[in-house]
Amino acid sequence: MNVSIELYASLMKHLPPGKSRFRRDLKVDDGLILNRLIEQFHIKPEEAHLVLINGHYIDAEERDDRKLAAGDVVSIWPPVAGG
Amino acid sequence: MSWTRKILRVNLSKGSCTSEPLNMEWAKQYLGQRGLASKYLSEEIDPKCDALGPDNKLIMATGPLTGTMASTAGRYSVICKSPLTGAIACSNSGGFLGAELKFAGWDMIIFEGKSEKPVYLLVQDDKVELRDASHLWGKTVWETDDILHQTHQDPQLRVACVGRTAENGCLYAAIVNDKHRAAGRSGVGTVMASKNLKAVAVRGTQGVGNLEDAKTFMAAVDAGKGVLAENAVTGQGLPAYGTQVLMNVINGVGALPARNMRDVGFEGAENISAEAMAEPRASDGKPNLTTNAGCFSCTIACGRISTVDKTHFSVKDKPQYHGASGGLEYEAAWALGADTGIDDLDALTYVNFLCNEDGFDPITYGATVAAAMEMFEEGVITTKETGGIELKFGNTEAFVAVTEALVANEGFGPDLALGSKRLCEKYGRPELSMTVKGQEFPAYDPRGIQGMGLTYATSNRGACHLRSYTVSSEVLGLPIKTEMGDAEGKPELVKAFQDVTALVDSAGLCIFTTFAWGMDNIAPQIDAACEGDWSVEGCMEAGERIWNMERMFNTAAGFTGKDDNLPPRLMKEAIKSGPTEGQVSRLDEMLPQYYQIRGWTEDGTVTKETQQRLSL
Numbered sequence: 145m146n147v148s149i150e151l152y153a154s155l156m157k158h159l160p161p162g163k164s165r166f167r168r169d170l171k172v173d174d175g176l177i178l179n180r181l182i183e184q185f186h187i188k189p190e191e192a193h194l195v196l197i198n199g200h201y202i203d204a205e206e207r208d209d210r211k212l213a214a215g216d217v218v219s220i221w222p223p224v225a226g227g
Numbered sequence: 228m229s230w231t232r233k234i235l236r237v238n239l240s241k242g243s244c245t246s247e248p249l250n251m252e253w254a255k256q257y258l259g260q261r262g263l264a265s266k267y268l269s270e271e272i273d274p275k276c277d278a279l280g281p282d283n284k285l286i287m288a289t290g291p292l293t294g295t296m297a298s299t300a301g302r303y304s305v306i307c308k309s310p311l312t313g314a315i316a317c318s319n320s321g322g323f324l325g326a327e328l329k330f331a332g333w334d335m336i337i338f339e340g341k342s343e344k345p346v347y348l349l350v351q352d353d354k355v356e357l358r359d360a361s362h363l364w365g366k367t368v369w370e371t372d373d374i375l376h377q378t379h380q381d382p383q384l385r386v387a388c389v390g391r392t393a394e395n396g397c398l399y400a401a402i403v404n405d406k407h408r409a410a411g412r413s414g415v416g417t418v419m420a421s422k423n424l425k426a427v428a429v430r431g432t433q434g435v436g437n438l439e440d441a442k443t444f445m446a447a448v449d450a451g452k453g454v455l456a457e458n459a460v461t462g463q464g465l466p467a468y469g470t471q472v473l474m475n476v477i478n479g480v481g482a483l484p485a486r487n488m489r490d491v492g493f494e495g496a497e498n499i500s501a502e503a504m505a506e507p508r509a510s511d512g513k514p515n516l517t518t519n520a521g522c523f524s525c526t527i528a529c530g531r532i533s534t535v536d537k538t539h540f541s542v543k544d545k546p547q548y549h550g551a552s553g554g555l556e557y558e559a560a561w562a563l564g565a566d567t568g569i570d571d572l573d574a575l576t577y578v579n580f581l582c583n584e585d586g587f588d589p590i591t592y593g594a595t596v597a598a599a600m601e602m603f604e605e606g607v608i609t610t611k612e613t614g615g616i617e618l619k620f621g622n623t624e625a626f627v628a629v630t631e632a633l634v635a636n637e638g639f640g641p642d643l644a645l646g647s648k649r650l651c652e653k654y655g656r657p658e659l660s661m662t663v664k665g666q667e668f669p670a671y672d673p674r675g676i677q678g679m680g681l682t683y684a685t686s687n688r689g690a691c692h693l694r695s696y697t698v699s700s701e702v703l704g705l706p707i708k709t710e711m712g713d714a715e716g717k718p719e720l721v722k723a724f725q726d727v728t729a730l731v732d733s734a735g736l737c738i739f740t741t742f743a744w745g746m747d748n749i750a751p752q753i754d755a756a757c758e759g760d761w762s763v764e765g766c767m768e769a770g771e772r773i774w775n776m777e778r779m780f781n782t783a784a785g786f787t788g789k790d791d792n793l794p795p796r797l798m799k800e801a802i803k804s805g806p807t808e809g810q811v812s813r814l815d816e817m818l819p820q821y822y823q824i825r826g827w828t829e830d831g832t833v834t835k836e837t838q839q840r841l842s843l
Contacts (some may be wrong), residue, residue, distance in 0.1 A: 150479075152502065153464065153472050165497055166475070171296045194461070194703065199481050199806025203708065219479050223459035225703050226470030226529075226557045227695050 145174050145214035149181065150222045158185045167217075178202065178210040179220060194221040229291045229437045229658040229756045230254055235333045235355060237348060239422050240281060240340030244348075244355045249334050253758035256357070256842060260649030261317050262733035262773035264335055265308040268315070268774060271337075274784035279421040281534035287328070287387070290735025291757045294329030294523075294809025295435060297448045299737035301326045301523025308784070309413040310421075310593070311398045311646055312689040315780045318401070318415045319693070319732055321522030322408030327385040330431025338422060347426035349374070352433055360425040360451035363742035368403045368586045375428045381449050388426035389416040390585035395636040399591035407553025407583040408522065413666060413688050416586050444704045444755035447760040451740075451748050452526050456660060460705070465529040465739065466519050470557035471501035473670070480702055480711065481807035484668070485565045487597035491672050491802045495570025499560050503572055504531070510539045515572055517551040520546035527739055531555060535580070539573040541627050542584065543797035553583050557742055559691065561670030567600060568620035571596045578630050585634045591646055594667035596629060598659050600641075603817040607654050661790050664689035664790050673793060675699050678709070678717040680812035681821060684720065684791045687777040693738060695724030705742055714813040718821035728772035772841040775825075775833050779843065788831030791818060
C-alpha cells in the first residue's frame with residue numbers, strides 16, 4: 145500500500161533524496177505498524193517526540209500497535225517548542 | 228543582584244528625576260517586574276484615565292533575578308495602561324537593557340506626566356538626567372540607537388527607544404531595545420511617545436550583589452542551567468530552529484489560522500518555516516538564517532538573526548537592509564505571512580526588519596493588514612482608500628507597499644495604524660477584527676486548540692499567547708499531553724499556566740525556560756536570591772495574586788465578563804477542512820468553570836473572599 149512520511153527539523157537528515165522538502169511517498173506492506181516505519185528511517189524513539197497520522201496525534205504508547213492504512217500521512221518532529 | 232531596593236521616578240512634566248526606596252512590603256507579595264510594577268500602576272493611576280494622556284504612567288521594571296547569572300535573567304517589562312485595549316499593558320523584552328538597568332542600581336523607572344518637548348533619559352549608575360531629544364524626534368529606532376552611541380561614545384550603552392510609528396500615534400507601537408528586541412505588544416511605545424520620551428539610554432557598572440544567600444543561589448542556578456542544557460527542547464530544538472519550528476507543527480495539527488482566520492491551514496507554511504530559513508537560497512547560496520542569538524545570560528539562545536536576499540525586490544536598492552538583523556520569530560512569521568496569505572520569506576523578513584527599525588508590533592500589524600485584505604476582497608475597502616494598492620490576500624508587493632506607507636505615515640498607513648478593531652469599525656465591519664479586548668490574536672486557532680480560546684478570552688492584556696501557553700501541553704506534550712480538541716480540563720490548565728507565567732514574568736526570567744523548568748526548578752533560584760517566602764507554594768500564590776490584581780485593574784477600567792469573548796467567526800464558523808474540521812471554540816463551556824476555579828463571580832468579578840485569600 146502507499147503511505148507518506150514527513151520528517152521535520154533535525155529529522156530531515158533521515159530523508160532519502162527526493163524533490164519534496166519534507167515528504168516522501170512510500171510503498172509499504174499492508175498493515176505496517178507505525179513504529180516499524182519509524183525504525184526504517186533510523187529514528188530513535190526519543191527523537192520521535194511528536195508523531196501525527198493525518199494530522200492527529202499518536203501517543204507513544206499507541207505506536208507499537210497502530211497499523212497504518214493506505215494513504216496515511218505520517219508526520220514526525222523531534223522535541224521542539226516555540227511561542 | 229536581587230532587588231536593588233531603589234526606584235527612579237521621572238516626572239516628565241517637571242523635568243525631575245528622584246530616587247526613592249522600593250516598597251519591600253509589596254516586593255514580598257508581587258516579586259518584581261510584571262507583578263510589582265503592575266501593583267505600582269494600580270496604586271498610582273486611575274484605571275479609567277486616558278492612556279495617551281499625562282495621567283497614565285509608564286514603568287520599566289526589572290525582576291529580582293534580572294542581571295544575575297540565572298539563565299535568561301535579562302528580562303524587563305514595560306507596564307502602563309494600553310492605548311490599544313484600554314486594559315493593563317505589560318510587554319516583556321529580552322536583550323541587554325534590563326540587566327544594564329540593574330547594573331546601574333535601579334529596580335524600575337516610573338515615568339509620569341508629559342514633557343513639553345522631546346527628551347531622552349540618560350542613566351549612568353546614580354547619575355540620571357533628562358536630555359533634549361529634538362534631534363532624535365523623527366528618527367528611526369536604528370538611527371536613534373546609533374546617534375546615542377555616537378553621542379556618548381560608549382559601546383556598552385544600552386538603548387530602548389521608539390520609532391516613527393510611535394511618534395505618529397500608531398496604536399500598537401513598540402519600545403525596541405538593542406535594535407531588535409522589543410516590548411512589542413499593546414502599544415507601550417505609543418504611550419512612551421505620547422509623553423515626548425524618545426529613548427532611555429542606560430549604562431551600569433555596579434555589578435551583582437545583594438543576594439539573600441549567594442552560595443545557595445549559585446547552586447540553584449547551576450542546577451537550573453543543567454536542566455536547560457540536557458532538555459532536548461531548550462538544549463537543542465530552540466537554539467537550532469528557534470520558535471519558527473512551530474510553523475509546520477501548528478499547520479500539521481490543523482491549528483494554523485490563515486487569511487484573517489477565515490481559513491485554517493496555510494498552503495505556503497513550509498516556505499516560511501524554520502526549515503526554509505535554514506536552506507541556502509538560489510541567488511547567493513546563503514540561508515535566510517545567519518545565526519542564532521541569545522539575550523543576556525541566556526543559555527538557550529533561540530533568537531534568529533537573518534539576512535534578506537539582496538536581489539529581492541523589497542530591498543534591491545536599499546543597502547541599509549542588506550546586513551544581518553533580527554529575523555522572523557514564529558508569531559511574526561505567522562501574522563505577516565499566513566494571516567496575509569503571503570509565503571515570500573524575503574518579503575516577510577524585510578517587513579519584520581521594518582517592524583524593528585520603526586518599532587511596531589508585527590502580530591497586531593500583520594493581523595490588521597489581514598483584516599484590511601479581507602475587507603478589500605469584499606469590496607468594503609477599495610483602491611481609492613489604499614492609494615491604488617491591490618490589497619488582496621497573497622499580494623506581496625501590496626503588503627510591502629502598505630508597510631512602507633505605515634512607516635511614512637502616508638496613504639493607507641494611518642488607517643493601518645489604528646489596529647484592526649478601529650479599522651474594521653471605521654469601515655463598518657467590526658466582526659472582521661480578530662481581537663479580544665482590542666488586541667489581535669497570535670498564531671494558534673482557538674477552534675483547533677481549545678485551551679487557547681480560553682487563554683485569549685481571559686488574557687488580561689487582550690488576545691495573547693504569552694499569558695498561558697497551553698499549546699505547550701495541548702500540542703507539544705510539555706509537560707504532559709492534553710487533547711487539543713477537548714474543552715474538559717482546560718479551565719484548570721489555563722489557570723495553572725496563567726499563574727506560573729505571571730510569576731516567571733515577575734522574576735526577570737524568560738518564559739521559554741518553562742519548556743524544561745517546573746516551579747521546582749524556578750522557586751529555589753528566587754528563594755535563594757530574595758527575602759520572603761518563595762517556596763513553590765509561595766511562588767504559585769504570588770502568581771495567582773498578580774493575575775487577580777491585573778484583573779481588578781481591568782474591572783476598574785470598565786471591563787466585565789462580557790469582554791472575555793471571542794469574535795463570532797471563531798465561535799460559529801467551523802473549521803472547513805483538515806484534522807480539526809468541524810470544530811468551533813467551546814469557550815461557552817469553559818468560561819463559567821474558569822470563573823468558578825478562579826473564585827470569581829458569574830460575571831467574572833474577583834470576589835471579596837478571593838481578594839482576602841490572596842491579600843489583595
